Amino acid sequence: MKQNEITQSFDVIxxxxxxxxxxxxxxxxxxxxxxxxxxxLDISTGATGRNHGLLHSGARYAVTDKESAEECIKExxxxxxxxxxxxxxxxxxxxxxxxxxxxxxxxxxEACNQAGxxxxxxxxxxxxxxxxxxxxxxxxxxxxxxxxVDPFRLTASNVMDAKLHGATIxxxxxxxxxxxxxxxxxxxxxxDHKTNExxxxxxxxxxxxxxxxxxxxxxxxxxxxxxxxxxxxxxxxGHRVNxxxxxxxRKPADADILVPGDTICLIGTTSSKVPFxxxxxxxxxxxxxxxxxxxxxxxxxILAQTRILRAYAGVRPLVASDNDPSGRSVSxxxxxxxxxxxxxxxxxxxxxxxxxxxxxxxxxxxxxxICKKLxxxxxxxxxxxxxxxxxxSIEEISKKIISVPLTQRNSTIxxxxxxxxxxxxxxxxxxxxxxxxxxxxxxxAKYALNELDVNNLIDxxxxxxxxxxxxxxxxxxxxxxxxxxxxxxxxxNRAKADLTSFLNERWKGMFPIAWGDTLRECEYxxxxxxGVCGLTSSSKK
Amino acid sequence: MKFDTIxxxxxxxxxxxGIYLSQRGLQCVIISSxxxxxxxxxxxxxxLNNLPDGTNVQKPLDAISELIKQAxxxxxxxxxxxxxxxxxxxxEDFFKNIKISIQGNHEENHYRVTPMGTxxxxxxTLKNLLISENGKCLPIQHPGIFxxxxxxxxxxxxxxxxxxxxxxKCSIHSINLPALENLxxxxxxxxxxxxxxxxxxxxxxxELVQILKAESKDCDSIILPAITGLNREDVVDYLRKxxxxxxxxxxxLPPSVPGIHTQQKLRSVFQQNGGVYMLGDTVLRAEMKGNxxxxxxxxxxxxIPFVGQNFILATGxxxxxxxxxxxxxVYEPIFDLDVTFTPNRTQWYNSDVFESQPxxxxxxxxxNTFRCMREGKIFENLYATGAILEGFNPLKExxxxxxxxxxxxxxxxxxxxx
Numbered sequence: 001m002k003q004n005e006i007t008q009s010f011d012v013i014x015x016x017x018x019x020x021x022x023x024x025x026x027x028x029x030x031x032x033x034x035x036x037x038x039x040x041l042d043i044s045t046g047a048t049g050r051n052h053g054l055l056h057s058g059a060r061y062a063v064t065d066k067e068s069a070e071e072c073i074k075e076x077x078x079x080x081x082x083x084x085x086x087x088x089x090x091x092x093x094x095x096x097x098x099x100x101x102x103x104x105x106x107x108x109x110e111a112c113n114q115a116g117x118x119x120x121x122x123x124x125x126x127x128x129x130x131x132x133x134x135x136x137x138x139x140x141x142x143x144x145x146x147x148x149v150d151p152f153r154l155t156a157s158n159v160m161d162a163k164l165h166g167a168t169i170x171x172x173x174x175x176x177x178x179x180x181x182x183x184x185x186x187x188x189x190x191x192d193h194k195t196n197e198x199x200x201x202x203x204x205x206x207x208x209x210x211x212x213x214x215x216x217x218x219x220x221x222x223x224x225x226x227x228x229x230x231x232x233x234x235x236x237x238g239h240r241v242n243x244x245x246x247x248x249x250r251k252p253a254d255a256d257i258l259v260p261g262d263t264i265c266l267i268g269t270t271s272s273k274v275p276f277x278x279x280x281x282x283x284x285x286x287x288x289x290x291x292x293x294x295x296x297x298x299x300x301x302i303l304a305q306t307r308i309l310r311a312y313a314g315v316r317p318l319v320a321s322d323n324d325p326s327g328r329s330v331s332x333x334x335x336x337x338x339x340x341x342x343x344x345x346x347x348x349x350x351x352x353x354x355x356x357x358x359x360x361x362x363x364x365x366x367x368x369x370i371c372k373k374l375x376x377x378x379x380x381x382x383x384x385x386x387x388x389x390x391x392x393s394i395e396e397i398s399k400k401i402i403s404v405p406l407t408q409r410n411s412t413i414x415x416x417x418x419x420x421x422x423x424x425x426x427x428x429x430x431x432x433x434x435x436x437x438x439x440x441x442x443x444x445a446k447y448a449l450n451e452l453d454v455n456n457l458i459d460x461x462x463x464x465x466x467x468x469x470x471x472x473x474x475x476x477x478x479x480x481x482x483x484x485x486x487x488x489x490x491x492x493n494r495a496k497a498d499l500t501s502f503l504n505e506r507w508k509g510m511f512p513i514a515w516g517d518t519l520r521e522c523e524y525x526x527x528x529x530x531g532v533c534g535l536t537s538s539s540k541k
Numbered sequence: 542m543k544f545d546t547i548x549x550x551x552x553x554x555x556x557x558x559g560i561y562l563s564q565r566g567l568q569c570v571i572i573s574s575x576x577x578x579x580x581x582x583x584x585x586x587x588x589l590n591n592l593p594d595g596t597n598v599q600k601p602l603d604a605i606s607e608l609i610k611q612a613x614x615x616x617x618x619x620x621x622x623x624x625x626x627x628x629x630x631x632x633e634d635f636f637k638n639i640k641i642s643i644q645g646n647h648e649e650n651h652y653r654v655t656p657m658g659t660x661x662x663x664x665x666t667l668k669n670l671l672i673s674e675n676g677k678c679l680p681i682q683h684p685g686i687f688x689x690x691x692x693x694x695x696x697x698x699x700x701x702x703x704x705x706x707x708x709x710k711c712s713i714h715s716i717n718l719p720a721l722e723n724l725x726x727x728x729x730x731x732x733x734x735x736x737x738x739x740x741x742x743x744x745x746x747x748e749l750v751q752i753l754k755a756e757s758k759d760c761d762s763i764i765l766p767a768i769t770g771l772n773r774e775d776v777v778d779y780l781r782k783x784x785x786x787x788x789x790x791x792x793x794l795p796p797s798v799p800g801i802h803t804q805q806k807l808r809s810v811f812q813q814n815g816g817v818y819m820l821g822d823t824v825l826r827a828e829m830k831g832n833x834x835x836x837x838x839x840x841x842x843x844x845i846p847f848v849g850q851n852f853i854l855a856t857g858x859x860x861x862x863x864x865x866x867x868x869x870x871v872y873e874p875i876f877d878l879d880v881t882f883t884p885n886r887t888q889w890y891n892s893d894v895f896e897s898q899p900x901x902x903x904x905x906x907x908x909n910t911f912r913c914m915r916e917g918k919i920f921e922n923l924y925a926t927g928a929i930l931e932g933f934n935p936l937k938e939x940x941x942x943x944x945x946x947x948x949x950x951x952x953x954x955x956x957x958x959x
Contacts (some may be wrong), residue, residue, distance in 0.1 A: 286887055290868075405728055428725035429691045436729060442693070475794050478656075479693040492702040496657060500895070507894035514890060515866040519900065523859045524581075528795060530895065530936045532583045534655035537895035 009202045010036040010168070012370050013188055015175050015217055016209035017041075018048035019151060019356055022158035023363030023382070024209060028370060029165035030385070031378035036201055037159075037167060038190055040174035042459045044155045046211045048356065049462065050282075050314025052234065052259045052268050054245060055079060055087055055147030056357045059094060059119060060252055062111035068333055069115035072357050078383050079149060079360070085389040085417025086154040090260060092146025092245035093127055094119075095138045097298055100250045105140050108249055112144065119144050131244040133300045146245040148261045151356055152462045153415065156452060157387040160419075164388065171453055173199070178206060178220045178348070185221065185347040194455065205370050208350040212279055212317040218350055223343050225350060226320040229279050231313050233288040234268030235296070235513065238307040238470050241265050246299045255295030262414070263438065263469065264309065267296035274315065284311040284512040307517045309472060310509035319353045334358060336365050347373070389417030397421065404431060411439040415465065416447075423447030434483065435476035437469020445480060449489050456490070457481060457502040472506050474525055478533070500537060503529055543848045544570045544817070546956060547837065549824045549875065550855030550863065552577030554927030554945035556807040558853050560639065561953035563814035570817040570847065572824055572839060578857065578928070578941075582800030583792045584767060585645075585653040586946065588629065588664035589617070590939025600649050601664070601943075602626055614881070614932030616944045619909045620951055628947045633665070635950070639810045641803065642668035652676040656696065656792050658703030664943060667799050669777045671764065671789035679709045681787065685760035687753060690715045691731050694794035695766035711764070714756045718748050737771035737798045746776060750783045762787040767798045774802075824875050827852075834923050837875070851956045854878075854905070854913065854925045855949070863929040864903065871903050876923065878913045879906040881931040897937045904931035910955050911948055924952040 012028055014021050017039025025037040039045075058072030080087055096102050105121065112119035120143045127141030128134055134141075159169050177189035179200065187202035210217045215227040240260045248256035259266045270288050289311055297304045319335045335353035339345040351366045364380045371378060397413050400421040404412070408431065412420040423430070423443045430443030448454050448463040457480055460466055466480050467473030477499055485495040503525070514522050529535045546562050548555045551573025559569045589601040593611045598604040605625050609618040617625050629647035636643050643665045645651045650662040652673040666672050673679050684704075686697045701711040720739050724730040739745050746769075757763050767790040769776040781788050792799070808818055822841040827834050836846035854875070856863030865874050866889075871882040882903040883889060889900040905913055905925045913923045927945040928935065935941030 283892075408728060428722070428728075431728045432691055432693065432725065432731050433728045434693060441728060475694065478696075478794055482693065482696040482699065485696070485698050492699045496699070504894050508892070511890040511892065514900075515868055515886070519866045520860045520862070523901070526894070526898065526901070526936060527578070527860075528581060531941070532581065532655065532792065532795070532797075533657050534659050534661040535657065535895070537893060 008036075010034045011203055011374060012036070012205045012207060013038065013201055013203040014207045014209055015188070016046075016211060016214065017043040017155070017159075017169070017171060018046050018209065018211055019044070019155045019158070019359035020211070020351060020354070020362050021209040022155045022162065023359045024207060024351070024366050025162035025167045025169065026158045026165070027363045027367040027380060027382050029162045029167035030381050031367060031371065031376065033370065033374065033376070035162065035167040036203065037162070037169045038173045038175055038188065038201070039169075039171045040193070042171050042455065042462060043159055043453070044152050044462055046213065047314045047316060048151050048155055048211075050234075050312055051151065051232070051356055052257055052266050053149055053151055053261045054257060054259045055149040056355070057092060057144040057146045058115055058117050059092070059108070059112050059144040059146065060247060060257075062115050062117060063108055064252065065333070066111070066115050069111070069117060071334070071361060073115060073117045073145075075357050075361055076145060076147070080147070082383070082386045083149070083154055083157065083390050084386075086150045086157065086387075088148040088261070090147050090244050092144045092247055093131055093134065094142040094144060094247045094249035095127070095134060095299060096140035096249045097135060098137055098139055100139075100248065102140050104251070105142060105249055109142060117144060131242055131246065133242045133302050134246060135299055135301055140249060142249060146247070148245065148259055149356070150261065153389070156463060157389050159453070160388045169453065172455060175217060175220070178217075180221060180345070183344055183346055185345060205347050205349065205373050207366060207370065208348070209352075209366070211352065212315045214317065214350055214352050215276065221345060221348065223339060223345065225337065225352065227352070228318045228320060229274050229276055230316040230318050231272050231274045231282060232269035232316060233284045233292065233311065233313040234266050235289065235292045235308050236310045236312070237265050237267070237303060238309045239264070241300055241302050241306055248299065255292045256299070258296060258299055262465065267292050267303065279315050282313040282315065283508075284313050286512065288313075289512055307470075308513040309470065309518070311512040312509050317352045334362050334365065336362070336369065338369060389419050392418035408433070408439050408441055412441070412444055416444075422451070434479045435464075435466045435469065437471050437476070438465040440464045440466045440476070442483065445483055446487065449484065449487060456498045457484070458505055461502075467502065467506065471521060472510060472525070473502060474521070474528065477502050478529075496535070499529075500535060503535070542570070542842075542845065544568050545849065546851045546853060547847050547849035548572070548853040548855055549837070550577075550857060550861070550927070551808070551818065551820070552855060552857055552861070552927065552945070553579055553807075553942060554949040555853065555855035556804075556811055557635070557946055558855065558926060558949040558953045559811045559816050560807065560814060561635070561950055562956060563811060563816040565957055567956070568815065569811075570819060571811065572819045572822050572847070574823045574861070575821060577804060577861065579800040579804040580797060581795035582797045582803070583653060583655065584670045584790075584797065584799040585663040585666040586942035587662070587939040588647060588650070588943035590650065590662045591937060593934070593938060595937075598650070601647060602629070612932060616911075616930050616933055616948050617940070618932075619907070619911065620947060624951065625947065628950055631950060632946050636665070639807075641806060644668060644670075644672055654700075654791050656794055658696070658700035662939065667803065669770070669788070669790045670767065670799065671791055673707075678707045679704065681709055681762040681789070683710055683712070683760055684762040684764045684789070685712045685714050685757045686764045687714045687716050687756070688766055689721060689731075689736055689768065690717045691725055692733075692736060692766065692768070693731065694733060695791070700764075700791065712760060716749065716752055718745055718752075720745050732796065733766070733768050733793045733798050734771060734796050734801065736768040740769040740776060741772050746779065750780060753780065753784050757784065757786060760786070762789065764789050764791055766791060766793045768793065769798070770802055771798050772802075827876050829920070832918060832921050834876070834920055851922045851924070851959075853952060854923060854929060855927050856929055858904065858928040859900075866900070871900070873905050873929070876913065876915065876920075878915055878925075879917065880904065881906050897934055901936060902932065902934045905929050906931055911952050924955070926952050
């Protein structure tokens with residue numbers, strides 16, 4: 001490890017590249033604050049990239065947590081405007097099955113109305129007409145303004161806007177030390193995983209936006225935040241069986257949300273406490289898979305015959321209130337801690353709790369506090385100013401890239417909104433497809449490699465959907481690796497090592513559900529990469 | 542429909558047993574549901590690269606007794622040492638006899654070049670593909686690598702970097718013809734087989750000669766991705782003659798042009814010997830009399846049975862659905878044969894994708910003559926061959942093609958000796 005003392009000064013340093021960190025970077029930079037965001041891996045690698053992608057209406061929380069419900073519906077309406085290219089306005093149905101208590105429905109609708117959420121009881125027949133994949137035996141249905149949101153795109157757009165406003169975003173930089181001067185935080189020391197160098201950055205305010213990992217970041221300055229890692233497992237199906245979000249109309253429980261997104265749909269989640277030692281190594285167990293399937297099939301019976309693509313799990317950063325060390329009274333609400341008042345440590349803020357839906361509000365609160373500390377009076381604009389990608393209508397963008405083949409045009413606009421014309425040189429070479437499942441072209445991959453902070457194949461997957469489709473990276477992984485080395489983004493040794501880790505990352509999500517067609521696909525992948533191509537895990541070296 | 546032998550599965554093992562039997566006068570039918578593993582072949586056939594414990598194997602014949610000790614249900618163990626030796630020689634003669642030109646022999650493994658540019662040991666390699674005799678260096682010093690512009694399934698840079706480690710210095714070139722422009726207009730068309738169709742045409746081959754001649758002045762040889770020779774075999778010989786330099790092919794990502802050509806060749810040899818090849822049909826169920834299979838029914842033929850003396854099951858493993866896994870078990874769908882597998886699903890996999898995966902060694906149980914069984918009772922006239930067999934790991938041991946070829950020939954001998 002090289003000790004390389006590069007020092008740079010900023011107004012604020014944000015630790016964590018999830019939706020919250022990216023949102024804070026956007027808010028700060030728009031308010032004229034000199035901002036640095038540090039992420040130890042890639043953006044969206046924590047809980048941000050490991051959830052349902054549900055644009056909550058708040059209905060789920062209406063009965064149990066009115067405050068969260070109100071926050072949700074407000075942010076829901078804001079995201080539809082500022083992040084239209086990341087959002088699908090699908091609506092949601094809360095279904096009552098014969099085994100559910102129908103009297104819960106009226107309580108549910110009343111709570112929704114009180115929280116400001118439009119909730120409309122509809123005839124089960126009407127519900128089935130709207131969503132034919134729903135269980136034919138439902139006895140009740142309520143329509144709410146749920147939707148789907150792509151967290152990868154949302155975070156990437158926030159990062160893009162932050163950069164446009166002068167923020168510095170550095171990925172693969174792990175904070176290993178928080179530098180303090182008496183009772184004041186003045187900067188951080190990071191390990192650059194790309195060069196193995198140690199660097200120092202200075203700023204009068206440091207924000208801990210590390211999600212569940214924020215627990216360990218606070219520990220660097222001996223501050224204890226009473227966090228409770230809560231694992232949630234989900235399954236991705238290979239088809240989009242539903243077009244409307246399906247929920248169970250009962251007290252929130254396991255596997256009662258089915259969300260459509262892109263070409264797929266997702267069932268989740270489970271909820272179980274896990275120890276901190278495991279948060280970097282989430283594995284989905286056969287029991288979790290069984291619960292998700294059993295419950296999912298109750299809402300949409302067709303899931304029993306639908307191929308599962310992948311199983312994965314995220315960790316929610318739940319926080320117990322400070323006066324409750326037992327951790328029984330956890331909230332899903334937003335937790336903003338000013339460590340100057342809480343712990344007597346100036347210049348250090350922790351933002352945690354909350355959820356993807358409220359990332360923008362969390363960023364606003366945090367940035368307000370940062371401004372207070374920096375004696376600035378700039379106001380927040382993130383609720384009204386649209387994100388890059390959402391600034392033009394689909395019709396306008398379509399016109400600009402009209403000569404790109406239709407299906408490809410639709411996919412790229414779906415994924416990149418008004419940024420789609422950035423990568424359309426529209427030559428036959430750029431239009432040729434790397435990934436057939438998800439219609440990712442050479443041009444799109446090149447754009448991501450050049451402009452979206454992509455360091456490896458897994459990063460590229462998060463920006464484009466390469467390898468996210470039915471085949472889970474059969475041939476596209478190799479093609480993308482080839483492209484990366486051709487573009488001199490990485491040397492061929494790195495490209496191959498990258499391919500190895502990409503395949504292992506895919507496998508991690510596949511083996512918990514590897515039977516039927518998924519196992520066929522796994523066997524084929526093994527034949528191609530291990531058999532024909534001769535890749536081994538020692539290709540890393 | 543009556544046949545002497547009914548073969549289910551039209552891949553390597555099905556075709557080899559079919560050719561072997563029909564050459565000796567038996568009336569055979571092959572019922573094939575579609576593509577086989579040959580469609581994504583490397584262009585080489587492996588015999589034995591590693592023992593089950595991971596020991597590297599240089600000379601397969603010398604390692605076979607140790608293999609039998611380590612893996613008693615391995616298909617090679619069922620053949621036994623002497624039969625294994627005899628069959629490897631027979632297999633090489635078999636390919637020569639049906640005019641499939643190959644490099645390599647059973648005495649010692651040679652090395653094929655992977656699409657990544659690395660070397661991997663193997664037994665037999667189709668002609669025109671580049672090989673290394675010793676696994677340390679290549680027979681060429683300054684080759685020019687020519688890829689088709691925009692062809693994403695061949696990686697000149699990977700190959701160049703790997704070859705440099707072996708002292709071979711490549712130069713990278715690209716090929717572009719007007720005929721290729723048409724392919725490029727459709728974003729999904731630049732794949733090996735489509736390109737190969739272009740290079741089946743004489744006028745395009747002539748243009749290729751001009752490009753190669755003009756650009757290979759400083760090269761001692763020429764390397765092309767395996768995108769020629771889909772429907773004709775003379776292209777590389779013709780290029781060699783015209784350009785007067787050694788010309789080699791390297792495998793691409795699938796589909797595999799050399800593999801598909803081999804499949805087509807085997808199929809036509811089978812048909813020339815009187816075999817009936819039914820493509821696009823799936824066998825659904827069987828009827829038994831005592832410990833014999835009497836007839837089988839297929840999707841396309843409805844209630845018209847296939848009646849035969851002997852049956853060969855060459856349906857492959859999971860990919861081709863010779864074996865099917867659900868959450869509880871691994872089963873064989875046509876006859877519901879006894880299958881060797883671990884009951885606990887969590888033990889089917891290793892969490893590192895490149896480690897040995899137990900599911901890959903599951904397969905149908907057989908006796909030492911590859912006859913199948915159900916509930917422990919042997920069927921006298923049902924044999925299994927190839928990837929569906931139990932007791933071996935084709936990837937870790939590097940023995941998939943060898944098991945297919947040798948077990949197919951062995952079964953054919955058994956049937957003939959009845």
